[in-house]
Structure formats: C-alpha cells, structure tokens
Amino acid sequence: MGSILSAAEDEEQEVLIRKELDSYVQPAISSSFPCDNVSEEENNLDSLFLAPSCFVFVPVAIGATLVAYLAPVAAGSGIPVIKCYLNGVKVPEVVRVKTFIVKAVGVVLSVVGGLAVGKEGPMIHCGAVIAAGISQGKSTTFRKDLKIFYRFREDHEKRDFVSAGAAAGVAAAFGAPVGGVLFSLEEGASFWNQTLTWSIFFCSMISAFTLNLVLSAYHNHPGQLSYSGLINFGKFDNISYSFVELPVYVLMGTIGGLFGALFNYLNHKLTVFRLRYLYLKWLQVTEASLVAMMTATVGFTMIYFSWDCQVLGSDPVEYALQFHCEDGKYSALGAIWFQTPEASVKSLFHDPPGSWTLTSLGIFFLFYFLLACWTYGLSVSSGLFIPTLLAGAAWGRIMGICAEWLFNGQDWVCPGKFALIGAASMLGGVVRMTISLTVILIEATGNITFGLPLMIVLMVAKWVGDYFNEGLYDIHVQLSSVPLLAWEPPPLSNNIYASEVMSHPVTTFCTVEKVGRIVETLTSEPHNGFPVVDSDEPASLSTNRTFGRFRGLILRWQLIVLLQHKVFNETAERQWANKKLTLNDFRDAYPRYPPIQRVHISPQEKEFSIDLRPFMNPSTYAVSHTASLPRIFRLFRALGLRHIVVVNDQHEVIGIVTRKDLARYRTWQHRGKMGLEELNIYVG
Amino acid sequence: MGSILSAAEDEEQEVLIRKELDSYVQPAISSSFPCDNVSEEENNLDSLFLAPSCFVFVPVAIGATLVAYLAPVAAGSGIPVIKCYLNGVKVPEVVRVKTFIVKAVGVVLSVVGGLAVGKEGPMIHCGAVIAAGISQGKSTTFRKDLKIFYRFREDHEKRDFVSAGAAAGVAAAFGAPVGGVLFSLEEGASFWNQTLTWSIFFCSMISAFTLNLVLSAYHNHPGQLSYSGLINFGKFDNISYSFVELPVYVLMGTIGGLFGALFNYLNHKLTVFRLRYLYLKWLQVTEASLVAMMTATVGFTMIYFSWDCQVLGSDPVEYALQFHCEDGKYSALGAIWFQTPEASVKSLFHDPPGSWTLTSLGIFFLFYFLLACWTYGLSVSSGLFIPTLLAGAAWGRIMGICAEWLFNGQDWVCPGKFALIGAASMLGGVVRMTISLTVILIEATGNITFGLPLMIVLMVAKWVGDYFNEGLYDIHVQLSSVPLLAWEPPPLSNNIYASEVMSHPVTTFCTVEKVGRIVETLTSEPHNGFPVVDSDEPASLSTNRTFGRFRGLILRWQLIVLLQHKVFNETAERQWANKKLTLNDFRDAYPRYPPIQRVHISPQEKEFSIDLRPFMNPSTYAVSHTASLPRIFRLFRALGLRHIVVVNDQHEVIGIVTRKDLARYRTWQHRGKMGLEELNIYVG
Structure with a gap:
C-alpha cells in the first residue's frame, strides 16, 4: 500500500492542471514519498497520513492567524462585504491595502492547505481593493500620498471604482467580462449610469484580456489567448438539449435548491455558534487548523476505504494515484481529491462515463458538502463558488449515471452535462444570485444556447431555496447586523409613513x-x-x-x-x-x-x-x-x-x-x- | 447575355439562404427568364431591367402607402421611437396594434422590394408592441377588452412590458438574449430594478429559444437548436488576435467613425430636406418607389459593368448568377447583390480570400453606402443595422485584402475577420451605441475572446463620430423635437438653478x-x-x-x-x-x-x-x-x-x-x- 504512480502520460496536454499540482500536491505527496513502487507495510500508513497533515496544518494556521489578528474583514469570500460597501454601507477597512494583502496571501495559504475553498470570491474582493487604491492615489497604510486623482476623493467616486474593481475580479476569475458588469450592477447599482457601466465593462474586458494574455504566455502559448478565466468549464462541444430534458432540469433545480437551503441552514447555525462562543482570536485559529486536519483526514480515510479503482490509460486523468489499487489501476477518489478543486470540477464535467462509481461519488459528495459547509465562515480567506460547484457537480454526475440507467441509449443523456446542471443548481441554491450568475455560467461554458436550461435551473433553485431561508451571503450580512437595503421596499409597508x-x-x-x-x-x-x-x-x-x-x-x-x-x-x-x-x-x-x-x-x-x-x-x-x-x-x-x-x-x-x-x-x-x-x- | 445558371451544388448546406432566395429573388429573375442558356441580343436587356423593376416597385409602393397613410410612426427602424417611449416620452400610437401590423407587413414588403434595409430594427419595435398589447389585455383598435391584467394599466407598468418586448426583439433578431437585456437597460432604464431585469432576461431568453426552436424545425432539424437569431454571423472557428493587430483595429475604428459621421451628416441633410419639402403623403410614397427603382437600377448597372467573374465550384456561393460572364463562371457582384443582405454579410465574413476583386468591392461599397443613406428615413418600415453592417463588411474586406498585400504571409491576416471589424466599426460609427452593441456583436459571433477588439473598435468609432455629429437615432429623435433626456445632466450647468x-x-x-x-x-x-x-x-x-x-x-x-x-x-x-x-x-x-x-x-x-x-x-x-x-x-x-x-x-x-x-x-x-x-x- 501507499505506492504512488506518477503516471504522466501526455506531457503537452492540460499543462495548467499539471503545474498547479506540481506546486502544491506534489510537495505533499511525492516529496515525502519519493516514487516508491514497493508495496509497504501497514505502519507506513501513519506517516502517509501524518506528513501531509503537517503540510496542511501549517499553511492554514498561518492564514487563519493573519486573518484573525491583522484583518478580520478579510475572512470568507469577501462578496458579502463588497455587497455592503456597494450598497452604501461603510464597513470599516474593507478596501484597505492591509486587507488586500491578507486576503491575497490568505487565499493562497487556504488553497495550499487543501481546504474546501475556491479562490474566486477573494479575487473579486482583491479587485475591489486595487480599484479603490488606484482611485485615491494614496495609502494610509503606507503613509504615501501621490497627490493625484484628487477629484476621486469622495465616497461616491470611490464606490464607482470599487464597482469596476469587483467586475474586473469576476471577469478574471471566470473569464466572464459581461458577467462581471452584471455582477456589479446586481450587487451595487441603484441608478443605471451609462458612462459608468461602459467604463466598468471596459475595465472588466481589459482584466479578462490581461489574465488571458498572462496565462497564455505562462503556458508557452503567447498570443494564443485561450486561457480565459482562473476557472473555466472547458469546452462543451456538443452540448445541446431538447424539450424532454427541461422537466429533468426543473427536478435538478429543486434538488439543488433543497441542498442549498440545507447548506445555508447548517452554516447559519454554525455561524451563530461561532459568533457566540468562538469570538476569541486564538479559538478561531484553532478551529481553522482543526478543519484543515479534518479535511486531510477525511480525504485519506475516504480514499483508504474506497475500492473504486479505474484502469489507467483510458482516462484523461492527469495525476493518477495508485494508493491501494492494483498495479495499472488508480484510485478514482484519489484522482478527484488530489487536484485543485477547479480541476476536479472540470473532471466531473468532462471525464467520460464510467470514471467513477456511484458509491464513490456519493461518499465524496456527502463529505465534501459537510466539509465545505464547515469551512465557510472560518477565519480564513476562502471562496464559496468552487466548493459549491464541486459538490453540485458530484451529485449532478450521480443523477447523470442514474439517468443513463433509466433512459438507456438516449442521445441527450451525458453525465458531464448533468454535472454542469447539478453544479449550477447547487451554486444557485446556496448564493441565490440570478442575473449575473446566469451570465457568468454562460460565459464560463462559452455556449449561449445552453443559457436557457441554466437559467431555469438557477431560477428553480432560487425559488425552492427561498422557501426555506435566504442566500448564504445575505445570511452572513444579516448576522453582522449591517443595514443593507434590499432591492424593493418591503411589501405591506404602504401604510407606514x-x-x-x-x-x-x-x-x-x-x-x-x-x-x-x-x-x-x-x-x-x-x-x-x-x-x-x-x-x-x-x-x-x-x-x-x-x-x-x-x-x-x-x-x-x-x-x-x-x-x-x-x-x-x-x-x-x-x-x-x-x-x-x-x-x-x-x-x-x-x-x-x-x-x-x-x-x-x-x-x-x-x-x-x-x-x-x-x-x-x-x-x-x-x-x-x-x-x-x-x-x-x-x-x-x-x-x-x-x-x-x-x-x-x-x-x-x-x-x-x-x-x-x-x-x-x-x-x-x-x-x-x-x-x-x-x-x-x-x-x- | 442574361443567361442564368442555377448552380445548385450542395442541397443540404445552408438551406436558410436558399429558401429565402427562392422566395423572392427567384420570382424576380427566374420566373421572367426561365433558365435559358441561349445567349440573347441586346434588346433583351430592357426586359432584363424592366421586369424586375416592376417586382421591386410594386411591393415598395404598397409598403410606403401603408406607412404614410395608416401609421406614419411605423416608418424607419422603430428604435428611435422605442427609445423615446422608454425614456418616458409619450409618442402617440407607438405601441398600437395598427402600428404593429403596418410595421410587420411593411418590413416584409421593403425586403421583398430589394431596398437596402434590414429587418432587425422593426423586429424590436414589433416585440415592444406585442409586449405592450399583452400587458393591457385590451385593444382600442379592435375594441376588445379581455378584462384581465387590470393592474398593468398604468404608464409605468406598460413601460416595463415594453422594455421586455424590445429586449425579446433584440434576442430574436440577433440571437443575443444578454444583449437584449442590456439594450433595454441602455435605452430605457433609469433605476436598476432587480426583479424587472430578471424578468426581462427571462423573456429574452425564451424569445431566443423559441426562435431557435421554430427555425430549427423549419429547417428540418427539430430539437437541434442551431439557428440562433434572424441574423447570426456564422461560426468564426479560428478567430484569435494578437497585440500587433490592435493598432490596425484602432485605425479601422477611426475609418468606421468617419464613414459613420459622413453617413449621419448626409442623412441629416436629407431628413431636413424631407421634413421641409416632402411632407405630403403621396410625395413620400413616390420617393420610396423612386428609391426602389433606383436601387434595382444601380444593382443591374453595377453588375452589367463589372467584369469580376469568378470560377464556379470553388466557392460557397449558393446562387451563382452568370450574367455576362463566360460559361462556368459567375458574376461576383451578382452573387452579393442577389442575396438577402443578411446572407451577403455572412458571405463577406466567411467566403475564402479572392472571392471578390478590390474594384468590385469598392464599387459595391460606394453605391450601397449611398443607397442605404438615401433609404433610411423613407416612409417605409426599414432597419438600419444590416445595411450598415453590409457596407462596413465591404470596406472591411477591402482593408483585409490590402492587409494581405502588406503583411503577406502573416497568420492573423484574414479578410473575413477584417470584414467583421469593418462591419462593427461602421455600425458603431452610425448608431453610436456602446454596451449593448458590444454584447450583441459578441453574442452574434459567439466568441467571447474577440470581445475586446470589438469593444475597442466600437469605442474608437464612437469617439471619432461624436467629434462630428450625434448618432443617427439621436439625430432623428432631435429632428422630431422630442424632449428626450440624456444620460447625464449637461455639463456647464452647475450654476443654473x-x-x-x-x-x-x-x-x-x-x-x-x-x-x-x-x-x-x-x-x-x-x-x-x-x-x-x-x-x-x-x-x-x-x-x-x-x-x-x-x-x-x-x-x-x-x-x-x-x-x-x-x-x-x-x-x-x-x-x-x-x-x-x-x-x-x-x-x-x-x-x-x-x-x-x-x-x-x-x-x-x-x-x-x-x-x-x-x-x-x-x-x-x-x-x-x-x-x-x-x-x-x-x-x-x-x-x-x-x-x-x-x-x-x-x-x-x-x-x-x-x-x-x-x-x-x-x-x-x-x-x-x-x-x-x-x-x-x-x-x-
């Protein structure tokens, strides 16, 4: 047991995932266990577990300490605070340089620590801080005043810049410039301002372009501009749908809404508990570290007890890990666990049917759902989009496998498509965003025709979820007692003067x-x-x-x-x-x-x-x-x-x-x- | 001379264009000259010219009569009046059933009459009327009150419906649901209303979906959903760009802005002339019929004097017309002239290099530009988008051919791409829309990466054009003395109380x-x-x-x-x-x-x-x-x-x-x- 196959087959393809794996999974695995094909004894399992635990414990503890002691406002995804800021509420320290540094360093540490987090939300917050900083031409943290941009030193002007920064963040994170503009409008706009919207659009377009340029150059394809967004959902070549499928999507939207509501309910209870008992900074750091250990433990246990071994070579898996599988096979759960969450989402969308068994997907979904729920709200910099998408993709793929049994031989049944729908509905059920989320997903899939199913799924998920509770961002905003104004005046208030x-x-x-x-x-x-x-x-x-x-x-x-x-x-x-x-x-x-x-x-x-x-x-x-x-x-x-x-x-x-x-x-x-x-x- | 080759080569491919051609070019050509390969004498040229003239004269005269005598508000593209309506100005009869019928019938007659018009603007106006009608549940024209939707009988509610209808119109016309939403916002919104925007989005998504479904079924591919939009720009498979090209695009944006400003200047003068001297209804009908005759005359003359003959078979031309070319060849100008303008735009975007000579493109651009300018503002139902795109695509392609000479052998030089950029910049130079136009073009090309060049081109074209005059829609709004409010308060007005x-x-x-x-x-x-x-x-x-x-x-x-x-x-x-x-x-x-x-x-x-x-x-x-x-x-x-x-x-x-x-x-x-x-x- 414990032997690792570094089954690198196709060096040219998907360099992105490889590089990222190299940078943080490899140190956790290969460096401690240099490729040994010799089957070892049980006692090695301890070190197999303990060594990586160190690797996850240290970065997360550092990240949590930074957040808890330096910039508590940098905790979480940052979207709720940006939402408040754009709504016109002054949340202290939201757009300060200190926050930016803690947020950026913190999210790297969280991801390195293997937590169930994404880097998209923090990206948006970082974009907003950069924009605010540029607009002012001075920094209180660095005691530096460039004496430029005097005219922007007003709340109003600064808020416009923050809108643009947030949009640029979305554009870079998802390769979705239009989605970024709509995100800014949805979260921040009250008055539709033509010039401002156009500036924001230009800003997010440039942001998407720059990211694309840099990523393409990094992957040795300068000028090719084919790496849009930190996460993109890959190319769905043959994604079409017919009328028959729409009821299935409505059903999946309902399930996503239910799971989302459950997620929000659990996280709400947890956050109340945290506010009440875990307000001391060292407790927060301890909890974060505990979650990191737990995540690693769950991952290893899951892989250890799973017997889902897949034959090597037939699959586009980049880093096949053998674990306790026979030679020539690799652990399916290991493959999904030892990737960045972004890459895992992509695998669930695109890997051919049969890459996972029902059981392993079910177990993965259950534990990942609970871990993601536990993780959000920790005193670490962490995004919510990716874990939610991943959990949703998992149960979506389960649905896809079931649909394959039910409607055997039908053209339209394709587990990848179901994974996409599941991911969208889960995300919609948790965050309850509508317009911008639809456009972001359309842009991330790069397919306009598939917009309607995505829209229906998001709408149903929102309706179902709203029946039980609010969106997770709103729950967190409300728990922090910020006087956020909703979109519409409360109903039944016409006779209040x-x-x-x-x-x-x-x-x-x-x-x-x-x-x-x-x-x-x-x-x-x-x-x-x-x-x-x-x-x-x-x-x-x-x-x-x-x-x-x-x-x-x-x-x-x-x-x-x-x-x-x-x-x-x-x-x-x-x-x-x-x-x-x-x-x-x-x-x-x-x-x-x-x-x-x-x-x-x-x-x-x-x-x-x-x-x-x-x-x-x-x-x-x-x-x-x-x-x-x-x-x-x-x-x-x-x-x-x-x-x-x-x-x-x-x-x-x-x-x-x-x-x-x-x-x-x-x-x-x-x-x-x-x-x-x-x-x-x-x-x- | 005058023999016609109905060179149908590939029956399966591009049925759309074929069908449309069948329906109106064929009657104009084949029915009067049943495929005769015998070369005839000069005296036949009269009938070659006269017979089609009848075919263009009659429909345009009918269309112009309908518009002039029944619903003058149905003249033109309809976008300016919708803009006024959404801005809060009450323009009489804009959303009445009578207007809808005249508009819809009128645009069919204009297109059948071979005028240099598109059907996209009228589509948007029609969408708006339908929406307004549905919202009220009653029609004054038909003296029918369904006694439903009582609560929508308010200016405000009705305006919201009109927004949604206009968005649905854009979505159907260009297959651009997101562009439709942004069009509504850009032209109509003042306060960003979350629920309303979401409803509009859903509406335009359904509209795009329905059109797609119907068109797919019509073309015998039910359920395939691959016919998005009345006009779509076809698949640009390999459309990428590098840094080097950006200056070229800026240059093209400048040219587009200049041409656009010229177009607007000429049309402005013409409209003032019309307001002053052609206010009698019968004069308007006469002018429209004259333009129709003129368009046909120019077309035939152009083809007659052009010696640009291309070899048959090597090209994706659907309806190759021989005219005076040798056997086995067809007239390049004839091919572009005897298509719907939409199909011509697509040809200019996608046909391989060498399909046209520089001279024929230049002549075509010159005359089409002047005809389009003369046509807009006539008392007929007519869209502006397509003629502008077509004129722009023509000079864009000229630029492309020049670029091929200049940068011989460079990868990125591709006349089709230049045609797209030219079309975008010309359209931007004439209408000066920004956000929605960018998104519409992105959706119509189906390529997000190419968004930045489009955006830059549109921006430059707008800047250059704005230096000389206003957008064409604004010019027409201003000439009709409607108190339209701009987006921003006029500058220099801070000390006016x-x-x-x-x-x-x-x-x-x-x-x-x-x-x-x-x-x-x-x-x-x-x-x-x-x-x-x-x-x-x-x-x-x-x-x-x-x-x-x-x-x-x-x-x-x-x-x-x-x-x-x-x-x-x-x-x-x-x-x-x-x-x-x-x-x-x-x-x-x-x-x-x-x-x-x-x-x-x-x-x-x-x-x-x-x-x-x-x-x-x-x-x-x-x-x-x-x-x-x-x-x-x-x-x-x-x-x-x-x-x-x-x-x-x-x-x-x-x-x-x-x-x-x-x-x-x-x-x-x-x-x-x-x-x-x-x-x-x-x-x-």
Whole structure:
C-alpha cells in the first residue's frame, strides 16, 4: 500500500492542471514519498497520513492567524462585504491595502492547505481593493500620498471604482467580462449610469484580456489567448438539449435548491455558534487548523476505504494515484481529491462515463458538502463558488449515471452535462444570485444556447431555496447586523409613513451656530449628518431646536474640517474675507477624519460662531412627513442616500430618516406566510 | 447575355439562404427568364431591367402607402421611437396594434422590394408592441377588452412590458438574449430594478429559444437548436488576435467613425430636406418607389459593368448568377447583390480570400453606402443595422485584402475577420451605441475572446463620430423635437438653478376647488399636472394663485375622470359618502381619456366644488428653488419623473419643471469646443 504512480502520460496536454499540482500536491505527496513502487507495510500508513497533515496544518494556521489578528474583514469570500460597501454601507477597512494583502496571501495559504475553498470570491474582493487604491492615489497604510486623482476623493467616486474593481475580479476569475458588469450592477447599482457601466465593462474586458494574455504566455502559448478565466468549464462541444430534458432540469433545480437551503441552514447555525462562543482570536485559529486536519483526514480515510479503482490509460486523468489499487489501476477518489478543486470540477464535467462509481461519488459528495459547509465562515480567506460547484457537480454526475440507467441509449443523456446542471443548481441554491450568475455560467461554458436550461435551473433553485431561508451571503450580512437595503421596499409597508419611520427628536444646527454647541453635539451624538435650520430666536447652548425651518444639511466630517481650520468668527456677523477654505482642504482629509476629541478648541473659541451657510448642502432632498415608506425607500435606493430630512407642512424639520431606520423594516417570509417585522440593528 | 445558371451544388448546406432566395429573388429573375442558356441580343436587356423593376416597385409602393397613410410612426427602424417611449416620452400610437401590423407587413414588403434595409430594427419595435398589447389585455383598435391584467394599466407598468418586448426583439433578431437585456437597460432604464431585469432576461431568453426552436424545425432539424437569431454571423472557428493587430483595429475604428459621421451628416441633410419639402403623403410614397427603382437600377448597372467573374465550384456561393460572364463562371457582384443582405454579410465574413476583386468591392461599397443613406428615413418600415453592417463588411474586406498585400504571409491576416471589424466599426460609427452593441456583436459571433477588439473598435468609432455629429437615432429623435433626456445632466450647468429652469407662473388648484375653474383651466391650458395648494383666501374663479403652500399634485386625466364621474358637491363641505370612486374606474379609462371638451358639465354644476385631497398625490417630489439643474436632472432620470414642483423657502409653489424645461438645455460639442445652448422644443 501507499505506492504512488506518477503516471504522466501526455506531457503537452492540460499543462495548467499539471503545474498547479506540481506546486502544491506534489510537495505533499511525492516529496515525502519519493516514487516508491514497493508495496509497504501497514505502519507506513501513519506517516502517509501524518506528513501531509503537517503540510496542511501549517499553511492554514498561518492564514487563519493573519486573518484573525491583522484583518478580520478579510475572512470568507469577501462578496458579502463588497455587497455592503456597494450598497452604501461603510464597513470599516474593507478596501484597505492591509486587507488586500491578507486576503491575497490568505487565499493562497487556504488553497495550499487543501481546504474546501475556491479562490474566486477573494479575487473579486482583491479587485475591489486595487480599484479603490488606484482611485485615491494614496495609502494610509503606507503613509504615501501621490497627490493625484484628487477629484476621486469622495465616497461616491470611490464606490464607482470599487464597482469596476469587483467586475474586473469576476471577469478574471471566470473569464466572464459581461458577467462581471452584471455582477456589479446586481450587487451595487441603484441608478443605471451609462458612462459608468461602459467604463466598468471596459475595465472588466481589459482584466479578462490581461489574465488571458498572462496565462497564455505562462503556458508557452503567447498570443494564443485561450486561457480565459482562473476557472473555466472547458469546452462543451456538443452540448445541446431538447424539450424532454427541461422537466429533468426543473427536478435538478429543486434538488439543488433543497441542498442549498440545507447548506445555508447548517452554516447559519454554525455561524451563530461561532459568533457566540468562538469570538476569541486564538479559538478561531484553532478551529481553522482543526478543519484543515479534518479535511486531510477525511480525504485519506475516504480514499483508504474506497475500492473504486479505474484502469489507467483510458482516462484523461492527469495525476493518477495508485494508493491501494492494483498495479495499472488508480484510485478514482484519489484522482478527484488530489487536484485543485477547479480541476476536479472540470473532471466531473468532462471525464467520460464510467470514471467513477456511484458509491464513490456519493461518499465524496456527502463529505465534501459537510466539509465545505464547515469551512465557510472560518477565519480564513476562502471562496464559496468552487466548493459549491464541486459538490453540485458530484451529485449532478450521480443523477447523470442514474439517468443513463433509466433512459438507456438516449442521445441527450451525458453525465458531464448533468454535472454542469447539478453544479449550477447547487451554486444557485446556496448564493441565490440570478442575473449575473446566469451570465457568468454562460460565459464560463462559452455556449449561449445552453443559457436557457441554466437559467431555469438557477431560477428553480432560487425559488425552492427561498422557501426555506435566504442566500448564504445575505445570511452572513444579516448576522453582522449591517443595514443593507434590499432591492424593493418591503411589501405591506404602504401604510407606514415618514413620521413613523423617522428618528426624532433630531439635533439641528442654526445657520449661524455657536462653536461650543457644535463641539458638544459632535462629542455627545454619533450622527453623521445634521440639518441646518433657520431659527428666529437667538442661538443658545441649551435649547434643542427641532422645529426650525429647513435650510440645508451639513455632515459630521465637514464640521470637523471646519473646526480644524478654525473657520469661525468672534461675532455672529459675517466677515469671512481671510478664512478661505478650498475644496482641496476637504479632499485632503479624505477618507479618515480625526475624531472630534482630537480637534483642540479653546474655551474662548467656544464662544465664537460659525456661519454654516457657505458649507452646508442647501439643496439636499427632503420629504414630507406624509411620504410613505416605499417612496422614501425608492429615493434612498435610486439616489444612494444615507439620510433624508423629514419636514412638516411648514417645511420645518421634524425628523430624519437614515438607512438604519429603513433597514429595520424587514419582511419575513416563511413557508408561504408573510409579514413585516421590525429588527434591531446594532451598528453604531 | 442574361443567361442564368442555377448552380445548385450542395442541397443540404445552408438551406436558410436558399429558401429565402427562392422566395423572392427567384420570382424576380427566374420566373421572367426561365433558365435559358441561349445567349440573347441586346434588346433583351430592357426586359432584363424592366421586369424586375416592376417586382421591386410594386411591393415598395404598397409598403410606403401603408406607412404614410395608416401609421406614419411605423416608418424607419422603430428604435428611435422605442427609445423615446422608454425614456418616458409619450409618442402617440407607438405601441398600437395598427402600428404593429403596418410595421410587420411593411418590413416584409421593403425586403421583398430589394431596398437596402434590414429587418432587425422593426423586429424590436414589433416585440415592444406585442409586449405592450399583452400587458393591457385590451385593444382600442379592435375594441376588445379581455378584462384581465387590470393592474398593468398604468404608464409605468406598460413601460416595463415594453422594455421586455424590445429586449425579446433584440434576442430574436440577433440571437443575443444578454444583449437584449442590456439594450433595454441602455435605452430605457433609469433605476436598476432587480426583479424587472430578471424578468426581462427571462423573456429574452425564451424569445431566443423559441426562435431557435421554430427555425430549427423549419429547417428540418427539430430539437437541434442551431439557428440562433434572424441574423447570426456564422461560426468564426479560428478567430484569435494578437497585440500587433490592435493598432490596425484602432485605425479601422477611426475609418468606421468617419464613414459613420459622413453617413449621419448626409442623412441629416436629407431628413431636413424631407421634413421641409416632402411632407405630403403621396410625395413620400413616390420617393420610396423612386428609391426602389433606383436601387434595382444601380444593382443591374453595377453588375452589367463589372467584369469580376469568378470560377464556379470553388466557392460557397449558393446562387451563382452568370450574367455576362463566360460559361462556368459567375458574376461576383451578382452573387452579393442577389442575396438577402443578411446572407451577403455572412458571405463577406466567411467566403475564402479572392472571392471578390478590390474594384468590385469598392464599387459595391460606394453605391450601397449611398443607397442605404438615401433609404433610411423613407416612409417605409426599414432597419438600419444590416445595411450598415453590409457596407462596413465591404470596406472591411477591402482593408483585409490590402492587409494581405502588406503583411503577406502573416497568420492573423484574414479578410473575413477584417470584414467583421469593418462591419462593427461602421455600425458603431452610425448608431453610436456602446454596451449593448458590444454584447450583441459578441453574442452574434459567439466568441467571447474577440470581445475586446470589438469593444475597442466600437469605442474608437464612437469617439471619432461624436467629434462630428450625434448618432443617427439621436439625430432623428432631435429632428422630431422630442424632449428626450440624456444620460447625464449637461455639463456647464452647475450654476443654473431651479428658479431659472422652471416654467412660471404655474397654474395651481386649491385643495377644495370650484368645478368651473377646473373645467376652464383644463380647456385653456395644455399642462398635464397641476400642483394643489393650501390657500387661505376663498377660491375665486379669476385669481391666479401662485404662491399657495404646496400640498400635492393632481394629473390632468385624474381630473377628467373625476369630472366624468361627477365627484363633486354643491357646497364646499366634505360629504363624499355616496360618491365612491375605485381604482378600477381610473384603470378602465386607461390609456385614452376623453378630451375635456367631451365631458359635459352643466352651468349649474360649474358652481359646485371638488375636494381634491383624497385624489391628489400628497407626497410627490418637490425641489427647492435653489436646487441646481444637475440635481433636478438626476431626480428626473433616476425616478422617471415627468414634472417636479419648485417651492420656495416657505414651501410655497413658485414654479414647475417639466421634461421639456430640462431637454431645452443641451450641450453642443463641435470640433473640440463645447458650450451650452437653449433649444426650442416644439412638442405640445
């Protein structure tokens, strides 16, 4: 037992998989057991198991440590945080260089450690960080300011860049530039902006092109441009379908939806458990390492107990591992396990019928499903797409083998096609994305005709899954209590009015306000925006004016910059001749403003006044107190607002509606019933 | 001379082109000259020319008559009017059944008449009409009300359906479901609506699928699904590119942009001429018939004087016509002329090098370009895509032949590829669409890798073209004086404020208003929306209140329905117990309300009052008089508004901004200079 056949047959073909295997499976296997064909004794099995365990334990532990101690936001796939960022929520540290490094290094370590993870999600996050960095021309981590791109130093501009970066990430990951654009739109867009969309499209096209160019050059085919995407599904030459198959696809969509819902349910419970008991960093690292060991153990045990041996030579398997099979045969499970997950997905799609037995596929699916579920949410950088696709491809192929028995001799039965449908439906059942996912899969298969079955499968999987719970990304977003706004206003909310939704009483400033009151308010209140009102009575420190006439809105950071530059006067009269503040003063400070505590204001200065009128936004949006929740919701979504002032019939400020106020209302929909509930949102 | 070889060589292959040829070229040729191999005398040339002239004259004259007398809105490609409709402008009769019939019959007649037109644009318009019809469940033309889909009888809902229909049209025309979605988004969307987009996507996927199914069954390959799109560009098996080629593509993009600008310039002048002198219907029919004759004449003359004879048999030409060539040879120009334009495009893309001489391609391009330019804007149903692609493919192929001389022996030089690039750049130079066009072309070629060159070419063509004039669709929209809103607010407009843009004084109604005043106002003023204000002084017939406090907005048709149902009281007090008006009363009337003159109000009733409060929209958007033009613009675009009320600091109505007020500001950009101008918009 334990002898390894390095059955390299066709050196030229599929160099990609080979190279990747060389780089990380080989060290784990061959280096510890240099090709020995001598059958060895049982005691060798320990080392067979232990040595690789070291190889998986070390990288994963390092990766988890990096994530847990340096950049917790780099954990997981990154898609949920990008989603929040594009939705308009400020998640701290999402687009920082530190996060990028931890994410990029972390995902390499996770993959090297043999976890059930993909590298596509992190790719998208990395793309977003790079884009954000480029747009700013400065890095806080490196304390470097290139003094370029001043004009992009605004939340809005930066968000546009992040959209483009995420799209470029998708384009590179799946070779799907159009899918990338649609991903950005689906996750981030509210207002369809022609120019922006075109720029994003160009960006993702260039990204796909560059990856293709580099990969082609790497594989010694420079200029051939045939390596699109980190994962592509290979060429489905003869993939066609007929009407008969559509019911089968609907059935598979249903199964995918069920498995997806189960996956999400288990992962939800697990994440709640983690949030409650595993919040200490060293515990997180320990869990990650444990999972890595477990993954290796399960893999070896599975191979050890499997008797699915296939004859060598008839198969396109690149790295045939003999294990305990007879000479001239290789372990089918070993072949699928000792590949990158990407290569395994491709094998399941394209290997000829009979490459695996039903039992080995069943066992593989069961354990891989559980491992993937356990892995997602660990404190490591890890993508969700590939493990889900792999698990789905496994049961899809099982269905394919069953269909071969049932409809013997029919043209259309082909296990590879069923594997593809299974993979799509499983992925759809877990993430519940629709438009972009369809296009990504169409582009990854490179076949437009097959778009309709994929679409139907994804739709059915989403419907079935939605009956039980939400998509996994949404579950994670919700567990992190981020006030994400959905696409549509919650149903049943037509009779909820602004006056009920708004936060009140609201702290307002007068057009000419005492410095002391501003400092006090900023210190005591966490709000980010303050309405400026006309007030007839003189400003005094203690009155909490709520019913002044609305004149404009000023933001927290604008006030802080004003205070920093001491743009105030001894008297309330207006003499600002020599206190000029340019737009660049504001932009210089972006994106990290000091807290109010760091701004030193002398007691004497506190008696001075600021005229806020030149700095406030005089034409910000305001709604009447009679506006309904859906109407406010649409304004927020369409214009990407963070807050809107509520005025009464006399145009006096009576409240303010923030994202949190809106995100609080949430429709629950459970087994066909539906209702509206108010959630507690904890984010400060 | 004039003998015809019906050289049918390969019966199985390309049945599509054959069938279409059978149906309309054959009648024009073979039926009048049953295959006679005997060389005849010169006098036969008259009949050779005259007989086909009849065959082209009659259908085009019928088509033009239908369009001119029945549905003038069905003229042209239909894309500009759909664009206006989706932009929120009400163009009369765009989505009526009558228009659909004229459009569909008209395009068949135009194509049969041999005009330089395509059927893709009309296809999109037809899709839109069908969608609008389905959504309403009733037809005014047929006086039939199915009493279903009540809830879709709103402008907004109907527009969503039209989006989906247009997308389905694109999907069917080009076999490009994703391109269809993006077309709808590019032309119509303002707010990105997840559910709507997904529905549109599904719709266009089903549309592409159905077309494929029907075409496959028609061609005796049921279930094979290999006929995607009315036009597809055929299989480019070996289409790859290298870095070296990119500059060539940029050059070709430039040329395409120049040709496109020239095309648009000529067509612009022609359209202005037509608007000025050819507004009589019979003149329009005459012009269309003249163009048809001219097209036939030019075609025959070209073939007659061309000596480009190719050897039979070596070529994939389906219908080889001998004309004056020696036996065993066929006329290259005849082959390209006696095909559907779609088939000609495909020939230029795929026929082997040497199928045409430089001279014949050059002559063909010159005349086809001029004919296409003359044809577009005629009073016939005609698409623009195919003629533009064909002209572009011709000069692209010329470039390809030149490149073969220049870079002799290089792998990448292939005339077919150059024809594709030429076609794309020409189309881009004329229509100036970006995102959707790129995706449509990617889907039509079925090759994602080649997306980047296409994108670059389209981008360069657009840039170059935009330097000279606008896209052809925009030119036609502008000439029809429709207040279309662009994507972005005009630059240089930041210092234009609501108070300058708005129309004022504005006619307002009181919350409780005299019936007489409403009737009078509706009769004398054409406006569609009226602000409702609180007013302390008693309502009197003569005062033109402008400065009441803003309470809500009521629309013209709502007022008419109220008057029709006589929802008013003798006194101003509120006693509406027995005057219930349901939403269905409003929906029943949709979409055509009687003019105010048809509503009979007795002099006595004019003294009654209506309480508008239960019917007005109380939470409509209003902007402050200090709001800038770009801010108002964005509100209009993002929320699809038709008018917005301007209020002063006291929340009193001081004006109203309509689409027309915004569309009036237009940036002109001419040879690098830029400015802002106010246009006159004539639409009532």
